[in-house]
Amino acid sequence: MSVSIVSRTGWGAKPWAGDPAAVALSRRSEFFVHYDGGNPISYTGSKVPQTIDRAHRNQGWAGIGYNFVIDQDGTIYEGRGWGLQGAHCPGHNTTGIGVQIAIGGDQKPSDKALAACRALYEEACERTGRTLAKKGHKDGYATACPGKHLYAWVQAGMPAGDYQPTPGGSTGSPSSGASAVARYQVVINGLSYGYGASGAHITRVGEALVKRGFGKHYKSGPGPEWTDADTRNYQDFQESLGYSGKAADGVPGERSLKELLGTLPAKVTAKPSPPKYPGRDKFGPGKSNSYITQLGQQLVRKGYGKFYTQGPGPKWSEADRRNVQAFQRAQGWTGSGADGLPGPETWSRLFS
Structure with a gap:
């Protein structure tokens, strides 16, 4: 990954109080910038996403509604991440990736925060394979967010100067002793793959990797929850197919998954009927x-x-x-x- 992202595990996120819907990267077309509201923020670090998460849960949400949060030190924290529907801008939570820069009121964002946001934007464009529209929250909803400073920055094209965010970084798995690994999900035929995804289909992928000789990173399992070991084993498999760079990030794509399994698994579920309108x-x-x-x-x-x-x-x-x-x-x-x-x-x- 070209940007360092502190995982939900890394900043101490609680399990979701619900089940945010999965969203394929192919559906993303917008990148929304937000701020925190009327009051300046004086703190940085894990307290930033923890405070937002607590506030959003108190509103009855499943948890933090932004896809990512960036503090004034330029640290990026995973919220809903790449693969889950956000709760940041009505009407744009599926198409838009929502990113909050942790400032409020007339507070000015730091150069590090802006550079981290720009790097995250570039990463989002790379992952989606398209140039995402740069937007402030007010472009999708009647609000003062993201404040005058951030909105002017977005309208100017999100310039970031020469500052480069630190590569690598915390992944929430310090015992791995290795560089940061990809921590996002993709949805293929209705099933999620990548860090944190779970189900029998994840076990099947792990067992297929072992069978093909790509299981050296497992200390136990494979099991039903996708872990860093699955990512590293899958990365080895991708490299064996001739993939390199971001094409070998350890997260399945349709072509590599079909090569591994012989066919693409499909999620078979009965579509529930909507409740009857009560009047x-x-x-x-x-x-x-x-x-x-x-x-x-x-x-x-x-x-x-x-x-x-x-x-x-x-x-x-x-x-x-x-x-x-x-x-x-x-x-x-x-x-x-x-x-x-x-x-x-x-x-x-x-x-x-």
Whole structure:
């Protein structure tokens, strides 16, 4: 990897309080820059992502909503990472990679933070195979974020001078004694591969690597959870196929996976039916019922929980209305079509 990223393990992240959806890199087309809000931030280090994670969980989210966070020392921390849907900009959480630079108010970002963000952007373009659109949060949502300094920087093309972030860095696995390894996921035929992915299909990959003579990094297993050992073994396999550089980063691609297994595994699951729309009379001021809780929880899962300061819960609130309205506007609806009250079409799209 050309940039150093402190993994979730490295900064002490808690397990997800839910199941953020996987997103293929091929779906990414935007790179969003954020700041923390109205108050300057005086601290750096792991406290930065830990504080954000705690705040986002208190809003009912699965955990930290940004894909990455960068402190003023230029250290990059993994949030949702490369492979999971963010919760940073309604309507853009799948297409956009959200990155918060940990400043607030009129605070100016450091040169190191800007350089790290630019390096992360270049890495994102490399991984997706396209030039991502550079955007501030306000380009996708009505907000003051990312503040005047960062937004001016984004509009100027995200210049970073001559500063280069330190290569390698913490991976959350200090016992490995080796250089940093790739810590992101890809989705192939509905199944996730790469660091942290789990399932019977991961065991199958490990067993195939061992069978082909590429299992020397396993100390136990292979097992159902993808680890650094899987990455290093897969990297050896990729190099045996003639791959090099970032094409041999230890994370499967379709061609190498098919070469290893003979075919691409497909995830076979029955698509659940969306819950039946309960009727418009269940929503609005003065209403209180389980459908409102169900609605709010799904809004959070979809990345539209920005206005909740607590909950969601069974009693209708202005936060429910504003979150529904944000979702409706993301569908391209305006006027009465985005009134914040869920009709049948809003309900259908939200739960699809």
